[in-house]
Amino acid sequence: MDMLLRPTGFVDSPFGHDGKVARLAGGLCWFSMVELIGLDGEGRRQSVELVPVEGIEDRLDGTAAERWACLTRAARPLSLGERTIPLDQPQVMGIINATPDSFSDGGKHEEVEAACFAGADMTGAGAAILDVGGESTRPGAMTVWEGDETDRVRPIIERLVRGGNAVSVDTRKAAVMEAAISAGAHMVNDVSALTWDERSAEVVARGGIPVVLMHAQGDPQTMQDSPRYDDVLVDIYRWLEERIEAVVAAGVSRDHIIVDPGIGFGKSVAHNLELMNGLAIFHGLGCPILLGASRKRLIGALSGEAPADERLGGSIALALKAAEQGVQIVRVHDVPETVQALKVWRGLRDQALTPKIG
Structure with missing residues (x-):
């Protein structure tokens, strides 16, 4: 058994x-x-x-x-360009959506200058990684042509990398991955776990960089229509396990794989809550865990349908729940507030781990 x-x-x-x-x-x-x-x-x-x-x-x-x-087993540090990101404590990934239609901050970072200033602010506030995306994958979002997506993210990535930042590209398209890697991106974050584009695993393997494999049921147009699972925790664990093996077989180093259970991607509120309560199980996959729950609809559903820009408290609660279960990376919109919350959490841990003498 x-x-x-x-x-x-x-x-x-x-x-x-x-x-x-x-x-x-x-x-x-x-x-x-x-x-x-x-x-x-x-x-x-x-x-x-x-x-x-x-x-x-x-x-x-x-x-x-x-x-x-x-x-x-301890997770190995991430080597992202000039930066080494230790994973023995939770790290913050700041979100830069270079899109006009992101569910939370659409249009805010669409201009290169604004996106780069935002990235600098996030790094200054304590973000270890900046995640740049040029296509919204919110429920109901339409697919963006890869040329337009590349034009959105490449100049931002180039400038952020020149500034010494650790930069990830949030995309599911191989051509965008190639352009981002050539611009200096240090990591790929793919909501389809390298399934959307048949060339993507090859591109990541050739680039020799880390990749985030996220679980999603269905595509953005249909994923929230009627998500179903026999057992959400077990089903997603086994799916990620299979994807890890497939991606390793395609030439990606197992040490370069990070997993994300995909909060809000083809899941009901109940599914998301069950995943949050069971996050620690995913350490059994042998890969670092990334959680992206910031400002998700789950928070609004539990707080009187609060709009996306009024979900800070819930986002912090989910980030702390992740830290309590050993999640290594939390992907967030609100970097200063999340970093502060995790510093307080770290202070509590440090005090608890201080030997009592006498």
């Missing part, structure tokens, strides 16, 4: 709990319990058992043992 492992029973500090807790992905979180999710031959949830960390390795073999090793 195949088995997934979801860390739970988080504790503030490992001190005094030798052998009873494990460190999650080499970060600042420790857990004392594991939910063992048994799957049948068709990958459906068959059983659930809550077990302590102490002695768990005696219960695991084969694939389950490999997943345990992934859960407790």
Whole structure:
């Protein structure tokens, strides 16, 4: 029987709990319990058992043992141009939408000058990575011609890279990826997990740069019509697992892969909430986790349909929920506020991890 492992029973500090807790992905979180999710031959949830960390390795073999090793193994730092981004604590990725129709800030960064000033402000406020996109993928958004998308992102990427920033390109098109990489982009963030364009995996492999594989059910035009899953946590885990293997087979280094469960992309509010509660399970894939929940409709649905520009509080809450489960990168619109929240979270962790003497 195949088995997934979801860390739970988080504790503030490992001190005094030798052998009873494990460190999650080499970060600042420790857990004392594991939910063992048994799957049948068709990958459906068959059983659930809550077990302590102490002695768990005696219960695991084969694939389950490999997943345990992934859960407790430190993520390697990201090398993005001149910058090395450590992943032993949560990092912030700032969003620069060079589009007229983004769901949250459409048109705000459409001009090159405005986008570059915004990027400089985000880096100054503590963003480790800047993510530049030229096509909206909000629900109902139409596809942008690759030439127009390239014209939107290339000059912004060139200037941001010259300024010494770590820059990612948010695109699902191979031609845009090629143009962005030639302009100096250090990473690709693809909402289709390299499935939308048959050349994209080859482009990323040739570029030798990290890539974010995000889960999405359907395309932007239809993904929110009626999203369905047998078991959203298990289904997305297994889908990402398959995509990782396919992308590695296409020549991309496993060390260059980051995964994103895709909050809001073909998911209902209930699906999104279940994913947020179960984020720690994805460490079992052996790749760093990126979460993009900033200003998503999920927040509005839980707060009287607050519009996108009034979802800061909810965005911070989701970023902190991600940090609590060891997520390494949070992709956000509101960089200064998120960085401040994570600094306070880090201060709490540091205090908890300070040995008590006497």
